[in-house]
Amino acid sequence: MGASAINIVIGGEAGQGLVTVGEFLSRALVRAGYAIVVTQDYQSRIRGGHNTFAIRADSGPVTAPTEAIDLLVALSAETLDIHKASLTARGLAVADAAVGLGGLPGLAVPYKELSPRPLYENMAALGVLGALLCLDPAWITGLVREKFASKGEAVVAANTAVFQAALAWAAAQQASFACLPPPPRRGKRLMLHGNEAIALGGLAAGVDFCSFYPMTPGTSVIQACIDHADRLGTVCEQAEDEIAALIMALGASYAGARPLVSTSGGGFALMVEGVSLAGMLETPVTIVVAQRPGPATGLPTRTEQADLDLVLHAGHGEFPRAVFAPGTVEQCFHLAHKAVDTAERFQSPVFLLTDQFLADSYRDVAPFDLDALPPVPRPLTDVADPGGYERYAVTDSGVSPRLVPGLCPATVVCDSDEHTPDGHITEDLAVRRTMQDKRMRKAAGLAAAALPPDVHGDPDGATLLACWGSTLGAALEAAECLRQRGEKAAVLHFGQVWPLVPDAFLPVLARAARTVMVEGNGVGQLARLLRRETGAVFDGLVTRYDGLPFTAAYILERL
Amino acid sequence: MVTESDYGEFETAWCPGCGNFSIRQAVVRALVELGLPPHKVVFSSGIGQAAKAPHYIRVNTFNGLHGRSLPAATGIKLANPELTVFAESGDGCSYGEGGNHFLAAIRRNIDITAIVHDNQVYGLTKGQASPTTPKGQITKTQPHGAPSNAFNPVAVAVAMGAGFVARGFAGAIDHLAGLIVAGVRHPGFSLIDVLQPCVSFNKVNTFAWYKQRCYELGDDHDPTDPRAAMERANEWGERIPIGVLWRSDRPAFAAGAVAPLAGRETAMGRLREIVDGYA
Ligand SMILES: Cc1ncc(C[n+]2csc(CCOP(=O)(O)OP(=O)(O)O)c2C)c(N)n1
Numbered sequence A: 001m002g003a004s005a006i007n008i009v010i011g012g013e014a015g016q017g018l019v020t021v022g023e024f025l026s027r028a029l030v031r032a033g034y035a036i037v038v039t040q041d042y043q044s045r046i047r048g049g050h051n052t053f054a055i056r057a058d059s060g061p062v063t064a065p066t067e068a069i070d071l072l073v074a075l076s077a078e079t080l081d082i083h084k085a086s087l088t089a090r091g092l093a094v095a096d097a098a099v100g101l102g103g104l105p106g107l108a109v110p111y112k113e114l115s116p117r118p119l120y121e122n123m124a125a126l127g128v129l130g131a132l133l134c135l136d137p138a139w140i141t142g143l144v145r146e147k148f149a150s151k152g153e154a155v156v157a158a159n160t161a162v163f164q165a166a167l168a169w170a171a172a173q174q175a176s177f178a179c180l181p182p183p184p185r186r187g188k189r190l191m192l193h194g195n196e197a198i199a200l201g202g203l204a205a206g207v208d209f210c211s212f213y214p215m216t217p218g219t220s221v222i223q224a225c226i227d228h229a230d231r232l233g234t235v236c237e238q239a240e241d242e243i244a245a246l247i248m249a250l251g252a253s254y255a256g257a258r259p260l261v262s263t264s265g266g267g268f269a270l271m272v273e274g275v276s277l278a279g280m281l282e283t284p285v286t287i288v289v290a291q292r293p294g295p296a297t298g299l300p301t302r303t304e305q306a307d308l309d310l311v312l313h314a315g316h317g318e319f320p321r322a323v324f325a326p327g328t329v330e331q332c333f334h335l336a337h338k339a340v341d342t343a344e345r346f347q348s349p350v351f352l353l354t355d356q357f358l359a360d361s362y363r364d365v366a367p368f369d370l371d372a373l374p375p376v377p378r379p380l381t382d383v384a385d386p387g388g389y390e391r392y393a394v395t396d397s398g399v400s401p402r403l404v405p406g407l408c409p410a411t412v413v414c415d416s417d418e419h420t421p422d423g424h425i426t427e428d429l430a431v432r433r434t435m436q437d438k439r440m441r442k443a444a445g446l447a448a449a450a451l452p453p454d455v456h457g458d459p460d461g462a463t464l465l466a467c468w469g470s471t472l473g474a475a476l477e478a479a480e481c482l483r484q485r486g487e488k489a490a491v492l493h494f495g496q497v498w499p500l501v502p503d504a505f506l507p508v509l510a511r512a513a514r515t516v517m518v519e520g521n522g523v524g525q526l527a528r529l530l531r532r533e534t535g536a537v538f539d540g541l542v543t544r545y546d547g548l549p550f551t552a553a554y555i556l557e558r559l
Numbered sequence B: 001m002v003t004e005s006d007y008g009e010f011e012t013a014w015c016p017g018c019g020n021f022s023i024r025q026a027v028v029r030a031l032v033e034l035g036l037p038p039h040k041v042v043f044s045s046g047i048g049q050a051a052k053a054p055h056y057i058r059v060n061t062f063n064g065l066h067g068r069s070l071p072a073a074t075g076i077k078l079a080n081p082e083l084t085v086f087a088e089s090g091d092g093c094s095y096g097e098g099g100n101h102f103l104a105a106i107r108r109n110i111d112i113t114a115i116v117h118d119n120q121v122y123g124l125t126k127g128q129a130s131p132t133t134p135k136g137q138i139t140k141t142q143p144h145g146a147p148s149n150a151f152n153p154v155a156v157a158v159a160m161g162a163g164f165v166a167r168g169f170a171g172a173i174d175h176l177a178g179l180i181v182a183g184v185r186h187p188g189f190s191l192i193d194v195l196q197p198c199v200s201f202n203k204v205n206t207f208a209w210y211k212q213r214c215y216e217l218g219d220d221h222d223p224t225d226p227r228a229a230m231e232r233a234n235e236w237g238e239r240i241p242i243g244v245l246w247r248s249d250r251p252a253f254a255a256g257a258v259a260p261l262a263g264r265e266t267a268m269g270r271l272r273e274i275v276d277g278y279a
C-alpha cells in the first residue's frame, strides 16, 4: 500500500444513509480507476446505534482494511468521539456545522443551507467528499443520473443541484489536502461485494434454484440471485426454516435443478441433517456459510472464521465433501463456480465458507470472463436401458450415473436408508459395505481435483503467514510491511480447506524460517486441522475473535 | 394404458394385517385411474413404517428424512412442474417432526398430494404416542396416558383454508382411491389423512373400531361450506366421517419453474449483461 492510500470512514446511525453515501463514493472511485476495499461495520438494529462504512482507496492495489483514518465523515456527534483517536496526522473530519468538529481539523458543513430537504443531505456529503478528494465531479453526477433516472428528471436535477452546491462550497474552503493522486489508466472495473460475487459465480455455473431462510450475513447471496431471477428464470423460494431450505434444495436437485443455499452458522446448524442426507442420497448441493461470531446468535453483524470445524464435521456418518474459502471478491466468484461444478461432478455436498467482512466488502475487480469458465456437467435426462437403470450403480470412481426423474421411462429411486444400487432400502450388511465404499471412493476424486493453497512471495527462510478465507488481504499487507522493513516474508493462503493437498504445502512450510497461522477464531481451527492431517505444527498463531476483520497492523503487533 | 402391474410387486417390511397394505392398494388403484405411468410420478416420503410405502410401488422415489417429506416434495415440484408429486408418510412424521412443513405447505398451496397414514401411534419406533394419539390413551412410553391433546390435522387444514382436505379409511379401499384421485386432480395442496389401524401397537383404534364408526360423507355435505367442513372435521367418536371434508378454489402456488429446470440452459447472454451492470 503506497502512501497514496487513503482511508475514508463514514460513520453514523443506522438509517442516516451512510451506506448510500459509501456506495456512491465507492462506485465513483472505482469508475475513476481507483482500487478499493470496503469494510462495513454495523450493529444489529435498523435505526440508531453507530455504524461505519470504511473505504480504503488507492491509485495502486489495496488488499485489506486499516484502522487509521484519513477522512472521517461523521453523520453523528458520536462518530467523532468514537473515531477521533484513529485520525492520522493528515486526517480531516467532516461534520455537520450544527454539531461542530469537536476541535478536530476539518470541515464543518452547513448541511441545512446546502440541502433544501434532509433527504438530500447524502448528496451534500458526496459533494464535500468529491471536492476534498479532487474527484472529477462527472463520476458522481453520472451515478446520480443512473440511480434516479427512473424517478424522473426533477429528482435527478434536485440531487445534482445539492451535490454541485456542496462541491462549490467545499472547494471554497481550501481544505483539499486529502486529494487522491490520479490513478493509472486501466480497463473497466466492476464493483461488487463478496456475496454478490458468490451469487454471480453460482449463476454462471448454472444455478437455477435458491431456497433460503434469512440470516445475516448469508442472505445477500440469495438477495443477489433474487435481484436477477426475473431475467434468468431462477426459482427462488423462502422456506419455512433452514431445515426446509436445504431439504427443498435436495428435492429440487434430485428433480434436475442446480441449487444454491446460503446461510450463517446458526442456520447451518439446522441444516446439518440435510448435509448428511445429501451425502447419502449423493445429491449435489452448494451451501454458502457466511460466518459470523457465535456461539449461538453471537454478534449477528460482525465477522469471524470459527465455523470451519462445524462445516467440516457437519452431518452424521462418513461421506466425502469439499470446502472452499475464498480470500478475495474475485475468488468468491471463481470458487462459487468451482463449488457448484464440484458438487455436480461428485454428487456431494460442497461448501463455500465466507464471512461477514468479505460478504459485505465491496472491491474493484476486473470483469469476469464468462467464456473462459469450464462447462459444468449436466445430469442425464435419458438412459439406454430404462428397465435396468440403477441410481447407485457401483463404479470405480464412486460416482454413479445420475438420471433426472420424469424425462424418460426409467424410475429414479433414492433413499436415506442404506440402499441397494437400484436405490431400494436394504439391511443386507454386505451391501452396506459395498455402498459405503462406493461413496467414500469419491474422496479420492475430490482430493485429486482439490485446489492447492496459493503461495505469495518467496517462502525460503521467510516468516510465512498462513491463512484461509478472507484473512488473505491483511496477511498480504502484513507480509509486504515486513519486506519493507527488510525481513523476508511470504503468505500461504488456503482457498480450499478440504480436502487438503499436503504435497502442495508441506514443502512450503518446511522452507520457511518461521510459520505463523493467522485465523479469525480463537483456537486456530485450520492449524489444528493441518496438524491432525499432516503433523505440521505452526511456530505461532495469531487469532482474532472480537468481531472485527484482520488488518496488517493487528497481525504485525502480534507477530 | 397403465395397469396395476406397471406398479410392480414387492416384498414389504410391514406386519401382517397392517392397514398400510390397503393404503398401498388404494394408491396404485388411483394411479391407474389417473393413467399416470410410473416415471411421471414422484413419491417423497419421510421415515417410519408408512414412509416405506414408495419402495413397494414402482415409482420415482425420494425417501428422505423423518418429517421432511413435504420440503423435499416442494423442491421437486418447484424444479419440475410436470411431475405428479406425492408426499406420503406417517402421522408422527407428517404432523410431529414435520409440523412446520405441514403448515407451510398449506400456506403455499403447492400442488402436492399428501397422503398421511394416520395410525395414531409411532409404529417404527414401537408404539410411542404420536401427535394424533388421543389424550389419555396408554402407551409404553406414556404409561399414565398420552398427556397432551391430540392434533386434529383435518380441522387445522380446514381452518387454514387448505386447498383440499379429505379423510380416508384403510378399510375402504375404493373410497380411498377415489379421494386420492380427487386430491391429485385438485390444483394445489391436498391433504388425505388416512385412518390406518396398526395391529401391533394401537389396540384401541382397530379395524373393527373404525368399521363401526366410519361413515361416508354423502351429497348432503357441501365441502365448500367452511362451517360444515369444520363441523365434520371435528366429528370424532361414535361417528367418524370419511370423504372430502373441504375444498377451496385458492390458486395453486405458482412461483416455481414453468418447465423442467433440467432441460434449461443458462442464459449466458443475459448473465453477461448482469455482470456488466456491476461496473
Ligand atoms: C430425526 C429422527 N428422529 C427420530 C427418528 C426415529 N423414528 C423413526 S420412525 C419414527 C416415528 C414414525 O412414526 P409415524 O410417522 O407415525 O410412522 P409409522 O411408523 O407409524 O408408520 C421415529 C420417531 C428418526 N428416524 N429420525
Ligand code: SF4
Residues within 6 Å of the ligand: B013, B014, B015, B017, B018, B019, B020, B049, B050, B119, B123, B124, B197, B198, B199, B200, B201
Ligand atoms: S407396526 Fe403397525 S403400522 Fe407398522 S407395519 Fe406393523 S402394524 Fe403396520
